[in-house]
Amino acid sequence: MGQTISEKIFSRASGKEVFANEFVEASVDCAMSHDNSLQIMKILQKLGVSHLAQPQNIVIILDHRSPAPSEHVAANHQFIRAGVRQFRIPHFFDIGEGVCHQLLVEKGFVKPGMLIVGSDSHTTTYGALGALGTGIGVTDMAAVWMTGKLWFKVPESIRITITGSLPDHVYAKDLILFIIGKKGADGANYNACEFYGDIFADMSLDSRLCIANQSMEMGVKAALIPPQERDAASFCFADTDATYVESIEYDISHLEPQVACPDQVDKVRPVSEVTDVSINQAVIGSCTNGRIEDIQQAARIVKGNTVADHVRLLIIPASRAIYLEAIRRGYLQTLVKAKATILNPGCGPCLGLHQGVLAEDECAISTTNRNFKGRMGSLASSVYLASPATVAASALKGSIADPRESMK
Amino acid sequence: MKFSGKALKLGDNINTDLIIPGKYLHLEDPVELAQHVLEGLDGDFVKTYQKGDILVVGKNFGSGSSREQAALALKYAGVQTMIGTSFARIFFRNANNQGIYLFESQEAVNDIESADWIDIDSSTWTISNTTKKRQYNLQPLPEFLLAILENGGLVPYLRQKEKTKI
Numbered sequence: 169m170g171q172t173i174s175e176k177i178f179s180r181a182s183g184k185e186v187f188a189n190e191f192v193e194a195s196v197d198c199a200m201s202h203d204n205s206l207q208i209m210k211i212l213q214k215l216g217v218s219h220l221a222q223p224q225n226i227v228i229i230l231d232h233r234s235p236a237p238s239e240h241v242a243a244n245h246q247f248i249r250a251g252v253r254q255f256r257i258p259h260f261f262d263i264g265e266g267v268c269h270q271l272l273v274e275k276g277f278v279k280p281g282m283l284i285v286g287s288d289s290h291t292t293t294y295g296a297l298g299a300l301g302t303g304i305g306v307t308d309m310a311a312v313w314m315t316g317k318l319w320f321k322v323p324e325s326i327r328i329t330i331t332g333s334l335p336d337h338v339y340a341k342d343l344i345l346f347i348i349g350k351k352g353a354d355g356a357n358y359n360a361c362e363f364y365g366d367i368f369a370d371m372s373l374d375s376r377l378c379i380a381n382q383s384m385e386m387g388v389k390a391a392l393i394p395p396q397e398r399d400a401a402s403f404c405f406a407d408t409d410a411t412y413v414e415s416i417e418y419d420i421s422h423l424e425p426q427v428a429c430p431d432q433v434d435k436v437r438p439v440s441e442v443t444d445v446s447i448n449q450a451v452i453g454s455c456t457n458g459r460i461e462d463i464q465q466a467a468r469i470v471k472g473n474t475v476a477d478h479v480r481l482l483i484i485p486a487s488r489a490i491y492l493e494a495i496r497r498g499y500l501q502t503l504v505k506a507k508a509t510i511l512n513p514g515c516g517p518c519l520g521l522h523q524g525v526l527a528e529d530e531c532a533i534s535t536t537n538r539n540f541k542g543r544m545g546s547l548a549s550s551v552y553l554a555s556p557a558t559v560a561a562s563a564l565k566g567s568i569a570d571p572r573e574s575m576k
Numbered sequence: 577m578k579f580s581g582k583a584l585k586l587g588d589n590i591n592t593d594l595i596i597p598g599k600y601l602h603l604e605d606p607v608e609l610a611q612h613v614l615e616g617l618d619g620d621f622v623k624t625y626q627k628g629d630i631l632v633v634g635k636n637f638g639s640g641s642s643r644e645q646a647a648l649a650l651k652y653a654g655v656q657t658m659i660g661t662s663f664a665r666i667f668f669r670n671a672n673n674q675g676i677y678l679f680e681s682q683e684a685v686n687d688i689e690s691a692d693w694i695d696i697d698s699s700t701w702t703i704s705n706t707t708k709k710r711q712y713n714l715q716p717l718p719e720f721l722l723a724i725l726e727n728g729g730l731v732p733y734l735r736q737k738e739k740t741k742i
Contacts, residue, residue, distance in 0.1 A: 191718060207644070211731060215738075240602055289642040289666055305644035305670035307730045314734070319720065353589050354636035358665050387639060389665055432589060519598040519641070540593040540640060542616050547597070 170407030172325040173392045174360040177300040180403050181283040188324040188411070198225050198277050199312045200286040202268045203232040206244050208287065209251040211310040220255055221316035227259040228252060229271050234263035234514040237522035255313075266487025266513040269293040269381060269455040273373075274487055280395040281404040285312055290455050290537065292384045296376035298395040298404045300360070303384070323360040323389045324413040325406075330365035332421030337572045339465070340375035341457055341535065341555035344382040345426040347418060349436025357387030359413065362406060367420075368393055374459040381456045382537050385433035425571055427533075428553035431541040439558055439570045449532040449544075450475075450563035452556050453484025453511070454518050457535035460493050462556040467499035469560040469574050470506035476566030481508040482524050484516040508563075520544045526551075533562045577677065577726065579657045579696040581630040583688050588634035590617060592667065595638065595646040609645055610652035627654030630696070632688050634660065638667020647674040657696060659703065661685045672721055675729035679703065684712040698722070 171179065171187065179185050181194035201208055205228045212218075220226070228248065236242035245263070252260045261271055269290055272278055280298035284291065287309040294301030304318070312318050334343065348355075361383055368376065376393050383391035395404050424438040452458070452466050463485060475481045483503050485491035491513055494500045500510055517524030518536040526532055526545035532552070534544070539551040554562070557571035564574060594616035596609060603609050614621040631650075637660045638646060647670040650658075657677040671678050679696065684703050688694065692707040701714040717725075727733035 191720070204643075215731065215734060238602075244602070287642055289640065303642040303666050305642055305647070305666060305673060307644060307673035308669055311730060311734065353639060354662060354664070357636060357639075357662060387636065387664060519593075521598055521601075538593070538640060540591050540616075542597050543593055547616060 170409030170411065172360065172406045172410040172412065173298070173362055173394065173404065174300060174323050174325055174390060175410070176403040176406070177281060177283055178320060178322045180281070186322050188322050190322045191319060192322060193317050193319050194283055195317055196225065196285050196312050197282040198227065198284040199309065200227045200229070200268055200272055200284065200288070200291065201309055202229050202288060203244065203248070204287050204306050205248050205251065207306040208309050208313060209248065209255070211307060212313060215310070217314055220313050223255060223257050225316065226257050226313060227272060227277055228257060229261040229265065229268040230263045231267050231514045232519070233521050235512070263514065264488065264512050266490070267455045267458060267515055269377070270459065270486040270490070273297065273377065274489055280400045285309065285318060290381050290384050292388055292391045293377055293381040293455060295380035295391040296373065296393055298392060298400065300390045300392065302389050321358070323358055325360045325362055325410070326356055327412040327415040328361055328363050329415070329417045330363065330367050331417060331419045333367055334420060335423060337557055337575055338423050338425055339555045339557060340371070340378040341382065342423055342426040343420055344379045345428050345436050345553065346420070346423060348382070348386045348428070348434050349426065350418070351386045351434070353386060353432055353434040355386045356383070358389060360390040360392060361388050363391070363393045369396060372461055374461040377459065378456055385537060425555060425558045427558065427568065428539055430539050430550035430552065433537070433539060433553065439554070439568065442552070442568050443570060445552065445568045446531065447479060447533050447562055447567060448530040449524060449526065450479055450481045450559050451484070451517060451524065451532060451534035451536060452559050453482070453486065453516050454536040455486065456537040457556050458484050458486030458490065460490050462535060463490070463494045463499045464497070465556040466560040467502040469557055469571060470508070470564060471502050473506055473564050475507045475563045479563050479566055480524065481506070481563040482511055482517065483508050484511045485513050487513050517544055533559050533568055535559050577698045579630065579677070581628045581694060582626070583632045583690055583692045583694050584625060584629045585632045585688065585690045586617070586634070589636045589639060590633060591640035592638055592643050592646040593640055596643065596649045601643060601645055606648045606652040609649040613649040613653045622653065625653060628656070630694050631655055631658045632660070632685055633658060634685060635662045637663050638671070639664035642666045642670070644670045644674070647671045647676060651676055659684050659688070672724055673730040675725055677725055679714050681712050681714055687712070
């Protein structure tokens with residue numbers, strides 16, 4: 169009987185042949201956590217655990233509130249640094265290195281066919297490299313640190329095939345927002361999605377990471393784009409006779425830039441239906457869209473122009489390496505000349521904690537992955553999600569704008 | 577396990593930002609967290625909710641962030657069990673790990689109204705609506721999940737396991 173990618177990865181990780189809906193205890197290849205390592209360490213201290221099963225598989229990255237915006241957070245970071253030494257965790261990245269999901273990929277921790285857990289919902293990102301990445305909470309993560317293992321239900325899989333190619337100024341972000349709009353916020357809850365189509369053969373890693381990351385917003389357990397290198401191990405690919413709970417095909421040849429409207433990621437409209445919504449803040453960054461091609465899209469659009477008077481344009485490179493490359497290529501100079509503010513690598517204002525919190529009645533357009541009520545600050549503020557090109561075009565105009573117009 | 581309580585109905589797609597907004601994530605005291613539970617949805621929720629009330633929710637409850645503080649805030653507000661159309665997967669795990677029993681039943685959610693008196697029996701896998709004199713059947717939870725729940729969550733469960741080893 170044929171297997172999906174998830175069934176193959178869980179079979180390898182649990183040491184027996186398994187299929188969808190079976191419960192397994194699987195060995196975890198890599199375990200990522202961020203600022204919430206604090207809670208994980210406290211749970212283990214409460215349990216009296218000092219010896220971890222496989223500390224070499226644990227990666228900790230401080231990114232959610234970095235650098236510390238308050239004395240309280242500073243104390244938490246201090247606690248985590250001490251814990252890293254106490255638990256002898258070799259892979260620790262302090263503030264300013266970057267966003268967890270970008271760093272894990274950039275530093276080579278992610279390989280096709282791996283089973284990776286993260287105490288962060290957007291752990292699905294690693295599917296861009298054909299690894300099964302999935303989010304868990306801190307108590308589950310404490311169990312992983314203790315034992316190196318965790319229980320899972322093998323997910324049923326949805327096969328999504330993309331046909332056609334992206335029109336000019338339409339990007340991976342538009343593609344995945346479009347799919348989320350069609351599937352709904354719970355359209356893939358408990359399921360793994362596998363992505364197919366010629367489009368992936370020459371799609372950049374930056375774009376694939378965006379798709380796998382943003383897919384979380386339709387509830388996926390994992391979002392898998394099979395490795396493009398055909399010589400990858402056979403457990404990284406599905407069998408031709410694998411069973412899918414659903415097979416869908418989307419033709420994207422005529423796709424417009426897409427915008428997810430407040431307060432749900434599945435409230436997706438073509439940009440032409442939401443132009444002229446006035447904005448106060450434009451954000452380009454995050455684990456979804458803070459990579460070099462994203463900053464490039466933004467720099468191209470703002471080059472020689474200035475951000476609208478009433479708009480704050482925030483740029484957050486997703487890692488130190490991306491930051492350096494954006495400097496080398498002159499993108500940051502272009503953006504700063506256009507009156508953008510550059511923030512240090514990290515999660516920035518994505519979850520409303522610091523660095524660009526919204527006041528009552530303010531509106532932002534952002535390349536981040538969530539637009540929930542109050543996500544970026546006040547419960548009476550609102551967030552629209554779009555591609556870096558759409559966000560940059562909107563920053564110039566002062567209201568939501570079609571990037572195809574700015575590039576004319 | 578048996579639960580009895582008054583139903584309090586909520587809608588679809590209630591995400592973890594609504595359950596506990598990001599600005600409270602630095603709070604470590606679960607009692608303090610509980611004072612802000614569901615504040616994003618309804619500023620008066622903590623006043624309306626009475627300890628032991630059974631939350632009856634629509635689809636995709638707990639979607640979004642993996643923040644376990646969502647389950648923790650509900651637990652310390654007095655939520656022991658919930659009935660829903662569906663729960664988002666990370667929230668499902670977190671709630672189990674905190675010892676909150678989650679039951680999925682579309683039929684029950686359609687039928688139950690706020691203030692109905694509800695009895696849940698996990699030995700017979702049934703929900704009884706005393707007010708409407710109706711019964712709904714549940715899918716049994718797997719044994720190992722029940723073991724975690726019966727111990728009050730994953731941490732007490734692991735502690736118990738350690739003790740029996742010695």
